[in-house]
Each structure stands twice: as structure tokens, then as C-alpha cells.
Amino acid sequence: MYKIIDKQTINKDIDYMKVEAPLVARNAKPGHFIILRVDEDGERIPLTIAGIDGQNVDIIYQKMGYSTQLLGQKEIGDTVADFVGPLGKAAHIRDKKHVVGVAGGVGAAPLLPQLKAYKAAGSKVTLILGARSKDYLILKETYEQFVDNVIYTTDDGTFGEKGLVTEPLERLLSEDETIDHVIAIGPVIMMKFTVQVALKHNKSIDVSLNPIMIDGTGMCGNCRVSIGGKTYFACIDGPDFEGHEVDFDGLMRRQSYYKDEEHQCYLRLKDGK
Amino acid sequence: MANKTPRTKMPEQDPVKRSTNFLEVALGYTVEDAKKEALRCIDCKNPKCVMACPVRVKIPEFIKQVLNDDMEGAFDKIYEDNILPSICGRVCPQESQCEGACILGIKGEPVSIGALERFVGDYGIENNLADTSVETEKPQKVAVVGSGPAGLANAASLRRKGYQVTVFEALHAYGGVLNYGIPDFRLPKDIVRKEIDNLKTMGVKFVKNVIIGKSITIEQLKEEGYEAIFIGSGAGLPSALGVPGENYNGVYFANEFLTRVNLMRSNSFPLSATPIKIGDTVAVVGGGNVAMDAARTAKRIGAKRVMIIYRRDKESLPARLEEVHHAIEEGIEMNLLYNPVEILGENYEVKAVKCERMKLGEEDSSGRRRPLPTGEYVTYDIDSIIVSIGQKPNPIIKQNTSGLTTHDWGGIITDENHMTSIDGVFAGGDAVTGAATVILAMGTGKEAAANINRYLQSK
Numbered sequence A: 001m002y003k004i005i006d007k008q009t010i011n012k013d014i015d016y017m018k019v020e021a022p023l024v025a026r027n028a029k030p031g032h033f034i035i036l037r038v039d040e041d042g043e044r045i046p047l048t049i050a051g052i053d054g055q056n057v058d059i060i061y062q063k064m065g066y067s068t069q070l071l072g073q074k075e076i077g078d079t080v081a082d083f084v085g086p087l088g089k090a091a092h093i094r095d096k097k098h099v100v101g102v103a104g105g106v107g108a109a110p111l112l113p114q115l116k117a118y119k120a121a122g123s124k125v126t127l128i129l130g131a132r133s134k135d136y137l138i139l140k141e142t143y144e145q146f147v148d149n150v151i152y153t154t155d156d157g158t159f160g161e162k163g164l165v166t167e168p169l170e171r172l173l174s175e176d177e178t179i180d181h182v183i184a185i186g187p188v189i190m191m192k193f194t195v196q197v198a199l200k201h202n203k204s205i206d207v208s209l210n211p212i213m214i215d216g217t218g219m220c221g222n223c224r225v226s227i228g229g230k231t232y233f234a235c236i237d238g239p240d241f242e243g244h245e246v247d248f249d250g251l252m253r254r255q256s257y258y259k260d261e262e263h264q265c266y267l268r269l270k271d272g273k
Numbered sequence B: 001m002a003n004k005t006p007r008t009k010m011p012e013q014d015p016v017k018r019s020t021n022f023l024e025v026a027l028g029y030t031v032e033d034a035k036k037e038a039l040r041c042i043d044c045k046n047p048k049c050v051m052a053c054p055v056r057v058k059i060p061e062f063i064k065q066v067l068n069d070d071m072e073g074a075f076d077k078i079y080e081d082n083i084l085p086s087i088c089g090r091v092c093p094q095e096s097q098c099e100g101a102c103i104l105g106i107k108g109e110p111v112s113i114g115a116l117e118r119f120v121g122d123y124g125i126e127n128n129l130a131d132t133s134v135e136t137e138k139p140q141k142v143a144v145v146g147s148g149p150a151g152l153a154n155a156a157s158l159r160r161k162g163y164q165v166t167v168f169e170a171l172h173a174y175g176g177v178l179n180y181g182i183p184d185f186r187l188p189k190d191i192v193r194k195e196i197d198n199l200k201t202m203g204v205k206f207v208k209n210v211i212i213g214k215s216i217t218i219e220q221l222k223e224e225g226y227e228a229i230f231i232g233s234g235a236g237l238p239s240a241l242g243v244p245g246e247n248y249n250g251v252y253f254a255n256e257f258l259t260r261v262n263l264m265r266s267n268s269f270p271l272s273a274t275p276i277k278i279g280d281t282v283a284v285v286g287g288g289n290v291a292m293d294a295a296r297t298a299k300r301i302g303a304k305r306v307m308i309i310y311r312r313d314k315e316s317l318p319a320r321l322e323e324v325h326h327a328i329e330e331g332i333e334m335n336l337l338y339n340p341v342e343i344l345g346e347n348y349e350v351k352a353v354k355c356e357r358m359k360l361g362e363e364d365s366s367g368r369r370r371p372l373p374t375g376e377y378v379t380y381d382i383d384s385i386i387v388s389i390g391q392k393p394n395p396i397i398k399q400n401t402s403g404l405t406t407h408d409w410g411g412i413i414t415d416e417n418h419m420t421s422i423d424g425v426f427a428g429g430d431a432v433t434g435a436a437t438v439i440l441a442m443g444t445g446k447e448a449a450a451n452i453n454r455y456l457q458s459k
């Protein structure tokens, strides 16, 4: 059992949680993730490690469906049944002069440790943070403490520029010659279009892929992704990959394979089992 | 010397009924059955059966005790060599091991050694007979990586000697393939749980959710004072077909399919939160135990038509004979001498599988006739396809342990003492041999324990 040390509501959909897990904290690096089960009948869900604090691990999760909603019902002092990690390959922090991080929605959480690592390695760091609307822009203050530039976008124009993250990216890449790398983390559709912009400007780009996972140890093969016609297991070969040749359409289809079933599970939670 | 009495049959669930439930297929012997079967053994002076058992269970001796109604003695006798008799009695490929060598098999039917071992093992569980005593406590700490049969056998042997043994398991449940791979209808999970409970009683510590190489590295284990380490991390990495369409929705590796059902209990979805979806018509590629388990599981969770697609003939099927027999009884179609060449789909979802008809040519290095392409094709309409063509050792430990040498295909290299290229680090089971059997994994776990004992004594 893993104890919840702290919990905060970031907005209606997103919570932050600090969980006591010394064996995860010990070797964790930016880019690593964990898999947890809320209770004994729970499914195994992957979440990125958003930060490490001694024996504790920070996660930031969006309450998408059944399991994340169930997690959201847990409070400080409660426990979750299982919490394993660090999983995946640590992010490859490249030797770059000026990196643009592009985050969509809850993607701001997994991007945070990576951008911090780039900053610490001496890169100039620009952030484009996008969300549906003002209330969904997360980690604003945290990022503002260390990034060199920041641009906000919201779909509805309630904060920052109105529109998608790809628009300011397009502009930055046309105007600023010093930019030599992009990282994009967020919904698959956002990463797909961000990669197209980077490709157009001939910039390298890393993305973080989030297929459905079970074990996270390379055993089941559920998490496979197609990149340049080759198959990779996101849990052991990733989750971060060079973005140019990723089959994003295939990933989207694989992510939604259980949509109807997930909805069924979610309804059960709403009806109180 | 031939024994003309036929084997005592084990009662089984009716095939039609059982193909809709997860209860055990074979129901086990009664005391009368067991004694009747025990009577068939002629107590050979030079028992061939024992030599053919990888852990050398003293077969005629335990059988004689069954005959004498001394079930406790029979259990103790087996337990000296095999700490998981209830499991091995159920899943060993007896026809190619103990029973395959039984002298009675030459002119008639061999003794049902597996069935007897299962009977005695179950009797031991019911009556709590497992010897959980420890010789003399020793201060040295030993770490065991993985809770599959190799790790369990290793941990038990070392704990018996008195070492302070901790088993680290990556998943949230113990047992390795016994737990997440082999389905309930062949190996009920409470048997696995009870066998593991015996080790806990003995004083073996179990820690779940720890991935050695990630959560703790081998080097860190040494720093923490583990004086010897045994790696029994298995062969979990699934092999791909390498044909177009393999990443469509509806294409499962057997590991994913079986893990969803056995470990995550998706057969009781939505009470358990992990779903599974296979549709009405399911193809299973492969001919081993894994393929049979996947096919029979697919039937049980509601598939109407399940077909095995295998590129050789029936005689070459590597699965246990009993499983092939049970699968056919349950209505699994056997499309033999077919090899999938393409998975066809629409919108990233499986619709059909195109297979090439094969014919058998010359014998290859494995002694089996090599399947050759014929240029004729057939296409089956399907809703999902489960790929079960083999597994390789998991790369996590290798990738995170400098100095650990492995073969090109991933198997950990060990010397005659089961020691790896790193001093004090031993390995066994599927992680070393590639996908093999429960009893071979246990055998190497046990042998490695003897070597670890010697290593620690001479330190």
C-alpha cells in the first residue's frame, strides 16, 4: 500500500498528488513514469512522474474516466494498492541551444521535468502552453519561475492567444533562427500537427507517446507503436520518441479501441457500483 | 512384464459445459483412483521415469507410499525434490518427461505419474503438509528476482538452508507465468497462492511492484548487503509475426490477451476494470501451450469460432498432448499447415488473415520436418487474432546492468555453476534457456541454490 502524502485540486478535471514510494523515487529521472492500481480490482494506469521529493513521487492526472476518477476520490492519508516504477527510458536530454516545449492540457505535467532538465543543462527554454480555456492552463507559475519565454494559447481565447499551440510555434520557428529543438507532449492529435510544423521547418522534435499499457515491463505488447514502419514498445523503448515518423493515426485508433467498454466502467462509478 | 490394465482415467468436466466456464477441466483422482493407478507401477529397480524427470522426483517410492495409504509419506517424498507438486502434476509435459520414459509405455500405457503427483500434492495442500522448517538461521541476505517457478524454487531451497531470502516481483501478484499466463481452467490460482503461502510461512520475504534494474539495480542490491542474487526474470517478451497489419486493433499478443484475463480478471469486466474485446471469430497463431491456452480462453470468454493456425502438422504441435486433446474436444478448429502472411484490416481494425498453405519438407536442425511454402493462399474472416509464436527473455535487467553478458537472442549467459558474468549473480529458468517449462525452470532454480549455498559458504 502506498500512502497519499498530499493532494491538491488544480482545476475541475486535474489533481496533483504526492505519493510515498521510496523505491520509485530512488532512481527516477525526467521522462520516467509509474503504473498504479487504485484498488485490488483496479486496472493498471500509467502516469508520468511529475517530480520527486525525497521518498515521495508527484503525479498530476486528468480525471478522464473510471480509474482516474476513482483515484480522484482518494484523499490525503488514504492509500493506493499498487505503485510501481520508475518505468520507461529516461528522456534523452540532447545538447541543444534553444528548446521549445509545447504542452497541451495535462501534457504540461510530463513536460515539466524535461524542460527543467534542459534548463539545467544550459539550454534556452521557451514554452508554449495551450489548453481549452483559462482554467485548464496548469503549472503556469511553476513554469514561469524558470523558462525564458512563455506563450499561452486557449481554444476559446479566455487567456493568451486564441487558437492552437501550432500557430505560435509556426511563428517562432519562422522568426527565431536560434531554435534547434522542439518537444511536444499532449493529446495525440496535437502532437501530430506539432510534428508537421517542426518537420516543415526542419527541426528535430521529440514526442511522448501514451498508448494503452498494462504491465509496463515489455511483457504484454499492448503498448506497441509504429514508427517509420517499425514496431516499438512504448513502455520499454519509450515513452519518448523522435517524432518525425510516428504513425499518430494508428496510435489514436489503438487508444480508442476500448472506448465503449471504458464508458461502461465509468457509468458504474457514477451509479455508485 | 507388460501391464495390460488400462490407465485409471481422471474425471473431466463435460467439454460443452466447460468451454463456457473457467473451472478446472480435469477433476483429479479420488483416493480409490489413486490407489488403483498406483497398483500399475511395477516398482522398477532401475526406474527410467526418474531419470526423465528434470528434478528426479523419486517416483516409484512415492507411488508405493500411495499404495500403502501413507499419503503424508508420499507427499514428503515428492517434496524432497519438488516443492510445487500440485502445479507440476497439472502442467508438466509428462509425455515427454517422466511418463514418456515409463517402462509400461513400451507395450501399453505408462503409469499416470502426473495425475498421481497432482493427487498427492493436493492432499498435501489440503492437510497442510508442506515442510516449512529451516535448518539453521544464517545472517547472509540473498535477493531473488522474479516470483516464477525458477525464483520460487530458488528461494525455497535457500531459505531452507537458513539464508535471509527476499523475492522481488515486478507485477502486483506473485507466481510469474503460473499466475498471469496459465489459465484457471488448467491451474486454479488458489493452488498457486497456497504454494506461495508455504514459502511465506517458511520465512521467505516477498516484495511486489519492484522492477530490478529500474526500482533497484543489481548493483544497488549488492550495496544493500545482498551477498548473492538469483535472476529468474523469465522470458516475457513476445515475438512478433513480422507481417503487415500486426499493429491493428484486434491483434493481440498472447501475453496481453492472457494477462488481461488471468491477471486483470477482464472476464469479470466491468466488476474488474480492465476490459477485453475479441468478437465472434478468433484466430490463434501458434501450436504451443500458450496458443492452446489462448484459444481455449477465447472460447470461454464468448468467441463462437476459434481456430488455431499452425505452420506444421498435428504431430509437430509442441503443446502438451492433453491440451491439444482438450482443445479439440472444446471445438477449437485446427487449421494446420497454414502460415499467416498478412493481417488485413479496415480503419486500423482487423478484418481477415491471409495464410499460405504449407507442406512439410526435409528435417531441420530441431529434428522436425521443415514447413515449406506452396504459393497457395486462403483468407479467413476474423474479428481478432492472437499471436502466440514464442517469447524471448525480457531486456530490462540486461539494459540496466553493466557487465551482464547475454546471447544475441537475449538469454543470460551462465557458467556450469549457474553464475552469470557478474560475481555473486546467478540466473536460471526461462531468462537463461528461453521459453521452456515449469519444471525445467524449477530445476535450474534449485541447482542454482545449491551453487549459491556453496558460493556463500566459501566466501
Ligand SMILES: Cc1cc2nc3c(=O)[nH]c(=O)nc-3n(C[C@H](O)[C@H](O)[C@H](O)COP(=O)(O)OP(=O)(O)OC[C@H]3O[C@@H](n4cnc5c(N)ncnc54)[C@H](O)[C@@H]3O)c2cc1C
Pocket: A033, A043, A044, A045, A046, A047, A048, A049, A060, A061, A062, A063, A064, A065, A066, A067, A068, A069, A106, A109, A110, A209, A210, A211, A212, A213, A214, A239, A255, A256, A259, A262, A263, A266
Ligand atoms: C507513459 C504514459 C504517461 C502518462 N502520463 C499521464 C500523466 O502524467 N497525466 C495524465 O493525466 N495522464 C497520463 N497518461 C494517460 C493516462 O494513463 C490515462 O488517461 C488513464 O489511463 C485513463 O484511465 P481512465 O480509466 O481514467 O480513463 P478511461 O475512460 O478508461 O480511458 C480514457 C482514455 O485513456 C486511455 N487509457 C485507458 N486505459 C489506459 C491504460 N491502462 N494505459 C494507458 N492509457 C489508457 C485511452 O486512450 C482511453 O481512451 C499517461 C499515459 C502513458 C502511456
Ligand SMILES: Cc1cc2nc3c(=O)[nH]c(=O)nc-3n(C[C@H](O)[C@H](O)[C@H](O)COP(=O)(O)OP(=O)(O)OC[C@H]3O[C@@H](n4cnc5c(N)ncnc54)[C@H](O)[C@@H]3O)c2cc1C
Pocket: B091, B092, B093, B145, B146, B147, B148, B149, B150, B151, B168, B169, B170, B171, B174, B175, B176, B177, B178, B181, B182, B183, B210, B211, B212, B213, B232, B233, B234, B235, B236, B258, B289, B290, B293, B320, B394, B396, B397, B428, B429, B430, B431, B435, B436, B437, B438, B439, B441
Ligand atoms: C500461457 C503459457 C502456458 C504455459 N504452459 C506450460 C505448461 O503447461 N507446462 C509447462 O511446463 N510450462 C508451461 N509454460 C512455460 C512455463 O510457464 C515457463 O517456462 C516458466 O513459467 C518459466 O519460469 P521462470 O520462473 O523462469 O519465469 P516466469 O514464470 O516467466 O517468471 C518470471 C517472473 O519474473 C518477473 N520479472 C521479470 N523481470 C523482472 C524484474 N526486472 N524485476 C522483478 N521481477 C521481474 C516477472 O514479472 C515474472 O513474474 C507456459 C507458458 C505460458 C506463457
Ligand code: SF4
Pocket: B052, B053, B054, B055, B056, B057, B059, B082, B088, B089, B092, B094, B097, B098, B099, B113, B114, B117, B439
Ligand atoms: S515433476 Fe513433472 S516430470 Fe517430474 S515426475 Fe512430476 S510430473 Fe513428472
Ligand code: SF4
Pocket: B040, B041, B042, B043, B044, B047, B048, B049, B050, B059, B060, B101, B102, B103, B104, B111, B113
Ligand atoms: S518406469 Fe513406470 S513402472 Fe517403472 S517405476 Fe517408473 S512409473 Fe513405475
Ligand code: FES
Pocket: A212, A213, A214, A215, A216, A217, A218, A219, A220, A221, A222, A223, A224, A233, A234, A235, A236
Ligand atoms: S505495457 Fe505491456 S509491453 Fe508495454
